[in-house]
Amino acid sequence: MKKILLGNEAIARGAYEAGVKVSTAYPGTPSTEITEAIAKYNEIYAEWSPNEKVALEVAIGASVAGARSIVCMKHVGVNVAADPLFTLAYTGVNGGLVLVVADDPGMHSSQNEQDSRYYAIANSIPMLEPSDSGEAKEFTKLAFEMSEKYDTPVMLRSTTRVSHSQSFVELEERNEVGVKPYIKDITKYAMMPAMAVGRHKVVEERIKKLAVDANSMSINKITYKSTKIGIICSGVVAKYAEEALPDASILKFGMVNPLPMEMIKEFAGKVEKLYVIEELEPIFETQIKAQGIECIGKEIFSIQGEFSVALIKNKMLGEPIPVADTTLPVRPPVMCPGCPHRSVFYVLKKLKLMVTADIGCYTLGAGQPLNAVDTVVCMGASIGMCHGVDKALGREQSKKTVAVIGDSTFVHSGITGVVDAVYNQGSSTIIILDNSTTGMTGHQPNPATGRTIRDQVTHQLDLEKVVRACGVNSVQTVDAYDMVAVEKAIKEELEKDEVSVIIARKPCVLLTKEIKTPYYIDNNKCKKCGMCMKIGCPAIMMTKDKVFSIKADQCVGCGVCLQMCKFDAIKLGGKN
Amino acid sequence: MANILIVGVGGQGTLLASRVLGNYAVLTGQDCKLSEVHGMSQRGGSVVTHVRVGNNILSPIVAVGDADIIIAFEKLEALRWRHYLKKDGMMVVNEQEIMPMPVITGAMEYPNDIKQKLQEVCKNTLFINAAELAHECGNVKVANVIMLGALAKNLGFKYEDIIEAVKMTVPARFLDINLMAIEKGFNAK
Numbered sequence: 001m002k003k004i005l006l007g008n009e010a011i012a013r014g015a016y017e018a019g020v021k022v023s024t025a026y027p028g029t030p031s032t033e034i035t036e037a038i039a040k041y042n043e044i045y046a047e048w049s050p051n052e053k054v055a056l057e058v059a060i061g062a063s064v065a066g067a068r069s070i071v072c073m074k075h076v077g078v079n080v081a082a083d084p085l086f087t088l089a090y091t092g093v094n095g096g097l098v099l100v101v102a103d104d105p106g107m108h109s110s111q112n113e114q115d116s117r118y119y120a121i122a123n124s125i126p127m128l129e130p131s132d133s134g135e136a137k138e139f140t141k142l143a144f145e146m147s148e149k150y151d152t153p154v155m156l157r158s159t160t161r162v163s164h165s166q167s168f169v170e171l172e173e174r175n176e177v178g179v180k181p182y183i184k185d186i187t188k189y190a191m192m193p194a195m196a197v198g199r200h201k202v203v204e205e206r207i208k209k210l211a212v213d214a215n216s217m218s219i220n221k222i223t224y225k226s227t228k229i230g231i232i233c234s235g236v237v238a239k240y241a242e243e244a245l246p247d248a249s250i251l252k253f254g255m256v257n258p259l260p261m262e263m264i265k266e267f268a269g270k271v272e273k274l275y276v277i278e279e280l281e282p283i284f285e286t287q288i289k290a291q292g293i294e295c296i297g298k299e300i301f302s303i304q305g306e307f308s309v310a311l312i313k314n315k316m317l318g319e320p321i322p323v324a325d326t327t328l329p330v331r332p333p334v335m336c337p338g339c340p341h342r343s344v345f346y347v348l349k350k351l352k353l354m355v356t357a358d359i360g361c362y363t364l365g366a367g368q369p370l371n372a373v374d375t376v377v378c379m380g381a382s383i384g385m386c387h388g389v390d391k392a393l394g395r396e397q398s399k400k401t402v403a404v405i406g407d408s409t410f411v412h413s414g415i416t417g418v419v420d421a422v423y424n425q426g427s428s429t430i431i432i433l434d435n436s437t438t439g440m441t442g443h444q445p446n447p448a449t450g451r452t453i454r455d456q457v458t459h460q461l462d463l464e465k466v467v468r469a470c471g472v473n474s475v476q477t478v479d480a481y482d483m484v485a486v487e488k489a490i491k492e493e494l495e496k497d498e499v500s501v502i503i504a505r506k507p508c509v510l511l512t513k514e515i516k517t518p519y520y521i522d523n524n525k526c527k528k529c530g531m532c533m534k535i536g537c538p539a540i541m542m543t544k545d546k547v548f549s550i551k552a553d554q555c556v557g558c559g560v561c562l563q564m565c566k567f568d569a570i571k572l573g574g575k576n
Numbered sequence: 577m578a579n580i581l582i583v584g585v586g587g588q589g590t591l592l593a594s595r596v597l598g599n600y601a602v603l604t605g606q607d608c609k610l611s612e613v614h615g616m617s618q619r620g621g622s623v624v625t626h627v628r629v630g631n632n633i634l635s636p637i638v639a640v641g642d643a644d645i646i647i648a649f650e651k652l653e654a655l656r657w658r659h660y661l662k663k664d665g666m667m668v669v670n671e672q673e674i675m676p677m678p679v680i681t682g683a684m685e686y687p688n689d690i691k692q693k694l695q696e697v698c699k700n701t702l703f704i705n706a707a708e709l710a711h712e713c714g715n716v717k718v719a720n721v722i723m724l725g726a727l728a729k730n731l732g733f734k735y736e737d738i739i740e741a742v743k744m745t746v747p748a749r750f751l752d753i754n755l756m757a758i759e760k761g762f763n764a765k
Contacts, residue, residue: 002602003602004598004599004601004602004608004610006612029614030614032614033614108613109614132609132636161611161636161637164611164612164613164614165609165610165611165612165636165637166595166598166608166609166610166611166612166636167607167608167609167610167633167636168607168608236635236636239634239635239636240634240635242634243634243635243639308635308637308639308640309635309637309639309642310639310640310641310642313639321640321641322640322641322659322660323659324656324657324659325655325656325658325659328652328655328656328687329652329676329678329679329684329685329686329687330622330676330678331585331620331621331622331652331653331656331676331677332621332676332677333586333619333620333621334619334620334621334677335619335620336587336619336620361619364619367677368677368678368681368683369677369680369681440619442614533680533681533682536677536680536681538620538674538675538677538680540680541675541680542680542682544685553716
């Protein structure tokens with residue numbers, strides 16, 4: 001049966017058909033839907049883990065125990081999981097283990113555009129890269145076979161355009177591979193120096209064997225057409241290249257580490273001009289040039305951004321690319337109407353505080369008109385950075401600095417930051433924006449929501465108790481919509497010479513879907529002061545001649561704008 | 577081969593529209609690739625979904641200058657993405673205006689000559705008041721399906737096929753209103 005599937009759903013289907021028993025992940029665009037789709041297969045145990053490191057460790061445990069396991073994350077998630085990953089490369093597996101990583105060239109929804117292929121090289125482990133949904137499913141299954149055949153973790157790399165594109169997939173039955181017996185072997189699974197010395201040899205031999213075998217793997221494929229131009233590529237770029245230059249010969253890697261050098265040499269010898277087209281880093285190109293093979297790559301193709309059919313035609317054939325009108329007003333993503341983060345950020349702006357922020361919807365507090373964020377680095381960084389500001393500039397500055405972090409991000413990697421600030425006698429003020437969900441990635445539950453991936457009720461991590469256990473004595477919980485309470489709490493906690501935590505709580509409006517009566521602006525009472533516009537709510541509009549209005553179809557009745565108006569011009573009961 | 581671009585503002589339902597088109601391809605036995613936007617860009621930002629229906633499709637993204645039709649759920653977004661259109665391509669544009677943040681904050685003005693500019697670059701531009709038609713259906717949220725109806729008509733899709741595709745995509749409890757919406761869009765002038 002053929003079905004149209006998202007690349008991520010196809011990876012999930014591959015895991016299902018491969019007989020996977022355990023699946024773990026922390027949500028991250030563009031990888032999230034893999035685990036959401038896996039959770040629909042009852043044969044597979046699925047979980048959202050608190051972070052990628054834990055997710056990988058759970059998967060390693062399942063693999064050592066003998067089950068096939070899959071762990072999925074976005075590119076920056078691998079940084080978090082890198083510690084177990086580097087040693088997993090040494091231990092190898094029992095049941096097959098596949099780590100799926102989704103890169104985000106062009107940064108549709110990421111803080112950097114690092115290239116995960118470097119991790120495969122650094123770990124000396126194989127990495128496969130599909131080019132569409134069909135291959136996504138096939139390569140996932142193949143990855144499990146390779147993992148067990150070569151006794152190695154296998155990385156499966158996707159990019160946004162593979163993960164978030166849909167194409168046809170041939171569905172097959174699940175292969176119940178069962179669970180392999182676990183045999184205690186500390187020379188393989190307990191990586192102390194004496195054992196690790198032996199295992200490192202295994203790693204080096206394994207990758208050499210894989211490099212030889214790569215030359216005969218069917219997923220590395222040469223298609224000879226005209227030999228005037230030869231193109232080396234992988235993933236979705238192979239589709240772009242074939243469409244842009246239908247007459248060119250193409251060597252497409254299905255396995256992007258290690259590379260099939262004999263195949264490359266043969267291909268390079270047969271084509272007149274050799275191009276390497278790869279998004280992000282010059283990883284193939286560097287290895288190919290190191291063999292003394294002439295090729296053109298990053299001389300013409302950028303390290304930054306996504307490629308496309310038009311870009312390849314432009315770079316190789318000189319065809320112009322039609323350009324967008326850049327004089328139009330831009331439309332950046334914004335906090336939704338009724339977003340509980342908006343009111344908190346308005347207060348932070350009003351108090352002119354330095355704000356070390358974090359990764360999530362609230363990163364949007366950096367945009368106009370709130371413009372209330374100073375820094376965004378990585379998951380959990382807000383708390384460590386706030387403590388760093390405190391230690392660098394002392395109490396005067398720490399009275400004007402707060403860390404802002406969401407509930408899911410706090411559980412992911414905020415807790416250790418709190419432990420540090422308390423232990424080292426800091427005076428940070430930390431605001432946890434608890435909207436009871438992992439918002440930006442599409443509303444996944446997390447330990448603080450008390451629900452599992454399959455929406456079962458479970459222990460709800462009590463954020464207040466957690467921070468108190470870390471040694472924070474001053475903890476306040478406020479209604480995020482109540483700007484007076486939020487302001488009062490922030491002012492009080494900033495004055496305290498100790499680490500303090502404010503939990504600004506209100507569920508995400510997209511989650512509650514509660515329909516409240518919208519507000520409207522009474523133009524007889526409106527003094528045209530423009531205060532309501534300062535919160536940057538997309539539901540509030542102003543015409544050129546300063547007539548203010550609220551769009552009833554967008555307003556969710558949160559009442560934050562009501563608190564901005566000093567003239568009682570905002571009233572309940574807006575109509576379309 | 578039809579290269580379709582669905583553009584709009586995050587939250588307007590471009591994803592659902594593209595999924596109906598995916599099912600349309602399944603029904604009519606054609607190859608199809610869709611490319612969507614998830615994550616941060618979704619939050620009220622400018623969004624684009626690529627749909628390609630035909631034989632042996634390679635790239636999941638429509639090349640710039642290669643779209644047969646652009647269906648814009650919002651007027652300014654039509655202007656923003658118009659460079660994707662083929663020379664003799666067509667545009668179906670919802671007359672709705674959604675103010676972007678620079679306009680809300682007063683830093684910029686919402687262009688008042690969008691219709692004129694669009695007609696300059698594309699004579700074959702159809703404007704639809706999808707919000708009003710959606711209101712007639714009883715829910716402003718079905719504007720996306722109204723636009724889809726108009727798209728289906730202008731690409732020469734059979735009415736029965738697109739109806740079937742909607743049935744495959746939309747949950748049963750929302751089916752009636754969506755079928756009403758597709759009909760209104762299909763017959764919109």
